[in-house]
Amino acid sequence: MHISAKDLAAIIPPGFTLGVATAAFQIEGALDEDGRGPAGWDRFAAKPGAIVEDHSPVVATDHYHRMPQDVALLKQLGVDSYRFSFSWPRIQPGGTGPANRAGMAFYDRLLDELLANGIAPMATIYHWDTPLELDEAGGWMNRDTAYRLGEYAALVADAFGDRVARWVTINEPATVSANGYSLGLHSPGKDLALGAFPTVHHQLLGHGLAVQALRAARVPGEIGMTNVYSPMVPNSANPLDRISAGLMDLGQNRLYADPVLTGKYPDLIRAAKVFSSFEHPEEDMEIISQPLDFYGLNYYMPTKVAVGPGNGAVPASMAEAMGSDLSAAGSGGTPFHVEAWPEADVTAYGWPVKPEYMAVALREMAERYPNLPPVIITEGGASFEDIIVRDKSTNTRFIPDERRLKYISDHLETALRATAPGGEAESVDLRGYYVWSFLDNFEWSAGYKQPFGLMHVDFETLERTPKASYFWFQELIEERDLAAAAEAAIAQAAVPDLLGGEDFEGSAEMVDSEAPDDGAPLGASAQ
Secondary structure, eight states, X not given: OOOOHHXXXXXXXXXXXXXXXXXXHHHOXXXXXXXXXXXXXXXXXXXXXXXXXXXXXXXXXXXXXXHHHHHHHXXXXXXXXXXXXXXXXXXXXXXXXXXXXXHHHHHHHHHHHHHHTTOEEEEEEESSOOBHHHHHTTGGGSTHHHHHHHHHHHHHHHHHTTTOSEEEEEEOHHHIIIIIIIXXXXXXXXXXXXXXXXXXXXXXXXXXXXXXXXXXTTOSSEEEEEEEEOXXXXXXXXXXXXXXXXXXXXXXXXXXXXXXHHSSOOHHHHHXXXXXXXXXXXXXXXXXTOOOSEEEEEEOOOEEEEESOTTSSSOHHHHHHTTSOTTSTTTTTOSEEEEOOTTSOBOTTSOBOOTHHHHHHHHHHHHHOTTOOOEEEEEEOOOOOOOOEEETTTTEEEOOOHHHHHHHHHXXXXXXXXXXXXXXXXXXXXXXXXXXXXXXXXXXXXXXXXXXXXXXXXXXXXXXXEOHHHHHHHHHHHHHHHHHHHHHHXXXXXXXXXXXXXXXXXXXXXXXXXXXXXXXXXXXXXX
16 A cells, blocks of 8 residues: 555645656657668667667657657646756767757757646757767767767756756766676776776766856756666675775765765775776866856665675576666676565566655755755656456456555655655655656667556557556646645735735735746646
8 A cells, every 4th residue: 555646635735847758769759751860879779689679769659750649648747847858869979979860859859849838848968869970979078078968068068058947957967887887888988997987077067067057057847867866785794894885875876976066086985996087187076076056866776785605696586577687787796786675565677665664765865965955756666567458348448556656655755755754864855756657668688678657658559558656656746736736825825814804905906916926837847
């Protein structure tokens, strides 16, 4: 069981954003249309065996051609905000030079369509689709890529800055470094192990340069970045398990958050000679640690860590679901490994369902970073196998995804209660929660085998079918809006009694005539 939509709506604070998220490479398709250049992911996904069952992203959900239909479904859902990403190779083929007109025109249409339907855009500048030419020049191992990201950010800021409510500079640098450069599971497929550390600094520098570009363009929208966060839990009371969990926390969480939020890398990283790749010009840290309007967390699960190589880097069920044999990546070569949670339900990805650790993540952020800016959960959701139920009498389909619905409900409730007065992370100013994902999509190396969407996509016909979780999220938003409207009506009815009838009417008219109309949807944060 989970909390009802009505009861959950009652604890959502004013101004809290409810949204959904996607990424360009995972939904757009049209990889060779309208001047889009190739991305490193194009080449990586075309390699036999790189993607589960050799699934191809060439069409994906065909969002590039079906965008108006998808925005209509967002409008029907009722979300305050939609998080999407600009495709770097669609906007700037090759990663340098002028913008591609056709690519810019697509995002012009998308932004106008969202705003016309009362949906606040949250735009991610970089969500992993590095232009192929930059990958061939070293990708994120090359410091120059950071400067190319800054120039690309200036292009989108100049073109779209007047219409984007929130900006995410870079998505999950930890995943890019680990899966793309250390383990070789994602594009560009490098297995450099600890040799991948330069990609950390270069991505963070790229983030800082993107912030500078956005500030220089005087965009009115809020600016932040986002990284995946997973609380690290020792497998046992064994001190070596505790040390292992601490080291993994350092590499997964603090290595990326500390420079952005404190202006320096963790002490252990700076002290260790093996990490000499973190030697850099002093001014880099000033660029990386510029003040942000928000910090984004992508939260999915906690991680249980044990000392020793174990039988592989991660539990077998997770390795299989990811579409890669991770048993070799970590067998005999790593000082610690990830253990399963035998008592926990797991998603189709093999990830443990432990919503209580959402509160732990928020508490750890509050404790580590006293000057933490407002926080937004920029991704949260779960992959489960979906069963389609057909009603022959009406020729309709229904997808009862109760487990996904419960996952989202439990995690959102946990986050709200943890950051409410008296909660264990009450000092965190939590501003929103974005469900991953709006649509079933191309889940990187797992192809189309891991559906996260509130909306089912038939990848043969591309037909969209709302799941039960879609209708539940819709109900949650409606209940939130009804409660807010009722509260406003009660407050308005009470004011004339306090101020005395006729005099109040005149002053109310004056206030209304002067109130700005910013067009923000109900529940979205004011920009």
